[in-house]
Amino acid sequence: MGGKTILEFYPFDIDYIADKTATIRLFGYTKEGKSVVVLDDSFIPYFYVIINPKKKEKAVEFIKNIEVKTEERTIKPLGIHVFEKKLIGNPVTALRVDVQLPTDISILKEYIKETPGYLDRVEIDVSFYKRYLIDKKFQMLTRLRCNGEIIEDKKYKADYVVLADSIEEAEGEVYENPRILAFDIETYNPIGNPRPSKDPVLMISIATNYGFEKVITWKRFENSKKYVEFVESELDLLKRFSEIIEKENPQIIVGYNSDNFDFPYLHERAKKYKLSFNWGIDRSKLRLSRRGINKVAKIKGVPHIDIYTFIKNILSPTLKTEVYDLNSVASELLGEEKLDGVDWTNIAKFWDVGGENLSKVVDYSMKDSILTIKLMNKLFPLISELTRIVGQSIFDVSRMTYGQCVEWFLAKNAASFNELIPPKPIGSYVSTRINKTYEGAYVHEPKPGIFENIVVYDFRSLYPSIIVSHNICPTTIFCDCCKDGYKTPPIGGKSFSFCKKHKGFVPSLLDDLINRRMRIKEILKKIHKDDVDYTILSARSYAIKTIANAIYGYFGFARSRWYCLECAASITAWGRYYIKNVIEQAKKYGFNVLYADTDSLFISLDNKKLEEAEKFIENINKNLPGVMELEFQGFYTRGIFVAAKKRYALADMNGNLIIKGLEWVRRDWSKIAKDTQMAVLKAILIDGSTEKAVDIIKDTIKRLKDGNISLEEVTIFTQLTRKIENYESIGPHVSAAIKAREKGYTFEPGQMIKYVVVKGEGSISDKSYILEEVKDNKLEYDPEYYINNQVLPAVERIFEVLGVTKDELRGKIQTKLEGFFR
DNA sequence: CCGATT
DNA sequence: AACGGCTAATCGG
Numbered sequence: 078m079g080g081k082t083i084l085e086f087y088p089f090d091i092d093y094i095a096d097k098t099a100t101i102r103l104f105g106y107t108k109e110g111k112s113v114v115v116l117d118d119s120f121i122p123y124f125y126v127i128i129n130p131k132k133k134e135k136a137v138e139f140i141k142n143i144e145v146k147t148e149e150r151t152i153k154p155l156g157i158h159v160f161e162k163k164l165i166g167n168p169v170t171a172l173r174v175d176v177q178l179p180t181d182i183s184i185l186k187e188y189i190k191e192t193p194g195y196l197d198r199v200e201i202d203v204s205f206y207k208r209y210l211i212d213k214k215f216q217m218l219t220r221l222r223c224n225g226e227i228i229e230d231k232k233y234k235a236d237y238v239v240l241a242d243s244i245e246e247a248e249g250e251v252y253e254n255p256r257i258l259a260f261d262i263e264t265y266n267p268i269g270n271p272r273p274s275k276d277p278v279l280m281i282s283i284a285t286n287y288g289f290e291k292v293i294t295w296k297r298f299e300n301s302k303k304y305v306e307f308v309e310s311e312l313d314l315l316k317r318f319s320e321i322i323e324k325e326n327p328q329i330i331v332g333y334n335s336d337n338f339d340f341p342y343l344h345e346r347a348k349k350y351k352l353s354f355n356w357g358i359d360r361s362k363l364r365l366s367r368r369g370i371n372k373v374a375k376i377k378g379v380p381h382i383d384i385y386t387f388i389k390n391i392l393s394p395t396l397k398t399e400v401y402d403l404n405s406v407a408s409e410l411l412g413e414e415k416l417d418g419v420d421w422t423n424i425a426k427f428w429d430v431g432g433e434n435l436s437k438v439v440d441y442s443m444k445d446s447i448l449t450i451k452l453m454n455k456l457f458p459l460i461s462e463l464t465r466i467v468g469q470s471i472f473d474v475s476r477m478t479y480g481q482c483v484e485w486f487l488a489k490n491a492a493s494f495n496e497l498i499p500p501k502p503i504g505s506y507v508s509t510r511i512n513k514t515y516e517g518a519y520v521h522e523p524k525p526g527i528f529e530n531i532v533v534y535d536f537r538s539l540y541p542s543i544i545v546s547h548n549i550c551p552t553t554i555f556c557d558c559c560k561d562g563y564k565t566p567p568i569g570g571k572s573f574s575f576c577k578k579h580k581g582f583v584p585s586l587l588d589d590l591i592n593r594r595m596r597i598k599e600i601l602k603k604i605h606k607d608d609v610d611y612t613i614l615s616a617r618s619y620a621i622k623t624i625a626n627a628i629y630g631y632f633g634f635a636r637s638r639w640y641c642l643e644c645a646a647s648i649t650a651w652g653r654y655y656i657k658n659v660i661e662q663a664k665k666y667g668f669n670v671l672y673a674d675t676d677s678l679f680i681s682l683d684n685k686k687l688e689e690a691e692k693f694i695e696n697i698n699k700n701l702p703g704v705m706e707l708e709f710q711g712f713y714t715r716g717i718f719v720a721a722k723k724r725y726a727l728a729d730m731n732g733n734l735i736i737k738g739l740e741w742v743r744r745d746w747s748k749i750a751k752d753t754q755m756a757v758l759k760a761i762l763i764d765g766s767t768e769k770a771v772d773i774i775k776d777t778i779k780r781l782k783d784g785n786i787s788l789e790e791v792t793i794f795t796q797l798t799r800k801i802e803n804y805e806s807i808g809p810h811v812s813a814a815i816k817a818r819e820k821g822y823t824f825e826p827g828q829m830i831k832y833v834v835v836k837g838e839g840s841i842s843d844k845s846y847i848l849e850e851v852k853d854n855k856l857e858y859d860p861e862y863y864i865n866n867q868v869l870p871a872v873e874r875i876f877e878v879l880g881v882t883k884d885e886l887r888g889k890i891q892t893k894l895e896g897f898f899r
Numbered sequence: 900c901c902g903a904t905t
Numbered sequence: 906a907a908c909g910g911c912t913a914a915t916c917g918g
Contacts, residue, residue, distance in 0.1 A: 804905090805905095808905060810905090
């Protein structure tokens with residue numbers, strides 16, 4: 078050991094330590110998988126003071142002389158450098174104040190206000206390690222080259238500890254196949270939710286992406302499975318788990334809701350035995366902290382990913398499932414479900430009985446870890462790519478919302494445009510911003526009816542391409558240099574102007590993202606799905622799209638650093654302009670415009686040929702600026718539009734149905750209503766038979782009436798959006814929750830209420846009970862409600878389009894179902 | 900029956 | 906802790 082070295086490594090995590098100075102620590106691995114800690118003490122904390130340029134000398138002199146004495150030391154600036162920067166496009170004189178320790182910033186910022194010519198202070202709210210990643214442009218999992226000295230430091234369980242002289246980006250190569258460990262715990266829960274103060278952890282399962290599988294438990298049973306390991310007690314279980322983590326030494330740890338359940342639970346149980354999990358590469362303990370209402374669990378140097386958080390924040394808009402529990406998500410993403418036969422709520426009973434029952438729980442637990450690692454295998458390429466585009470740590474990015482992803486992406490790139498990072502808005506700004514609204518997209522009134530040969534077009538990435546084409550940016554709006562800038566269509570009688578001379582910060586970045594994505598798509602077209610690069614490149618393309626599409630929303634987001642309501646309003650104004658223009662053009666060409674929404678246009682060909690439509694779109698595109706393009710989206714043999722916006726169904730040539738907005742896609746409708754609607758749509762659009770559709774409804778009604786429908790099919794999902802006390806109007810789901818609460822069930826805001834309307838007296842709310850209560854008390858669903866308030870309304874809308882009124886439909890059904898509606 | 904709430 | 910547009914059931918006076 079010892080001596081100068083050049084070391085190439087891939088960072089996985091970052092933090093800093095501070096004693097006399099601050100030292101950045103990069104935790105990572107060499108290509109061969111040797112663990113590395115790289116220490117960089119050359120990076121100096123700083124912030125900016127914006128001042129009146131006329132007072133520059135006086136200001137520098139004043140700041141230079143600031144001294145704050147504390148018990149241990151004297152805090153003062155290390156150096157001051159004058160910069161000409163921009164703050165949201167406006168030129169400013171900024172003094173960069175270098176300090177010794179990151180915590181000095183929050184102390185000095187108070188004294189700095191007295192500076193002559195003081196205007197503002199910025200970048201005080203960027204934490205030190207984030208600052209480092211932004212300034213250095215280092216990306217996680219991407220190769221770095223470090224010059225430095227290998228030092229002996231027993232504090233770290235790493236193969237190499239290097240004190241860096243310099244670190245630079247190597248050739249942008251990405252770390253392949255990190256060792257990932259997934260785990261899941263089962264706890265004793267005799268009264269519903271387990272109580273970490275009393276109820277022990279019963280077993281822990283582990284599954285990795287390299288084949289290691291294990292379940293540890295402390296109650297023996299007749300066992301033939303090789304992955305089961307018995308220990309003597311809960312304490313031994315916790316110790317053994319900790320031992321395995323240390324031995325397997327994973328590069329990433331993943332759990333499902335592990336931030337808010339598994340890790341806090343393990344932590345509290347371990348505390349009881351005065352046991353700690355010293356898993357950090359620096360031998361530090363597993364650390365739990367709060368972020369708003371959520372907990373997060375951190376292991377220094379070993380990124381812990383809570384894949385549930387990632388799915389909920391980033392993936393949810395693309396998922397169909399209404400709940401994000403492991404079963405539903407795995408079912409949709411992997412086509413695989415949790416093990417049958419074990420109900421989460423019954424684990425205590427299974428445990429107490431033991432034997433065969435316990436064996437089932439062990440299998441169940443094993444499967445949970447396996448599903449978690451499989452989800453991770455599927456989603457890790459996306460997390461990895463997003464991490465690199467956003468430019469922050471894996472730990473942070475995997476927990477970010479769309480707004481945060483955009484924010485740190487912009488922060489990373491601001492300096493290249495000489496832009497300072499604006500401060501986070503203070504609370505009072507946020508509340509005024511929340512109350513401000515602006516006009517959104519245009520939705521064309523549909524022509525109700527059934528149509529054939531429908532062509533759908535849409536603008537490729539409408540909002541991103543508008544931002545680029547019209548240079549929409551907080552840095553270019555109301556510029557001083559252009560008398561004749563890009564003028565938006567009128568917005569509430571006014572028009573906003575954007576600079577034509579200088580390309581804005583955000584449009585430049587977005588232009589770059591769009592071009593990068595197009596290049597990737599070109600490559601993807603050429604390579605095979607099995608190609609090693611395919612997964613990475615398609616994840617990259619998806620990650621870029623995600624960021625690009627979220628930028629518009631970020632402009633209108635109340636907590637945004639680059640908030641610009643005028644920008645958001647301008648984008649939608651241009652959007653309305655373009656889609657209306659396309660509608661006009663289509664009409665001029667003699668097409669029958671059926672519908673349009675935001676960025677899409679639906680026309681029916683009638684007696685026209687497809688070539689005429691191609692000519693039309695060609696002409697449209699000839700006249701569109703820059704990156705904007707109207708694309709062919711699809712051709713549909715038949716489609717139905719009801720007398721409402723955002724609700725239609727289309728059938729393609731392969732017999733697939735695409736349904737938008739109708740009950741079928743809504744979670745707040747029962748499965749029976751949705752399935753019936755789907756079957757009716759198929760009968761009408763694919764088979765072309767209303768007769769068949771009527772038969773389907775008749776059959777459903779009969780089955781409902783006979784009590785032959787499962788509870789699952791009559792359950793309705795509605796989210797509890799606030800505390801029960803705070804509801805003014807008591808809807809069915811709230812009413813069900815209130816009744817269940819009296820029986821000891823607890824409810825949190827954000828929780829999904831699954832309820833069933835049962836037979837009995839009173840209003841619909843009075844008759845609504847949560848699914849568990851219905852099962853426990855053997856209540857029966859109310860067929861009248863499901864027929865009249867669920868199934869019939871869902872299909873009546875469709876028949877109305879065919880010219881069949883509600884009464885006529887009921888008549889048709891009645892003739893088939895003698896004497897039912899009496 | 901109708902506006903407010905969800 | 907990303908935007909607005911939109912429909913529709915149900916409550917509650």
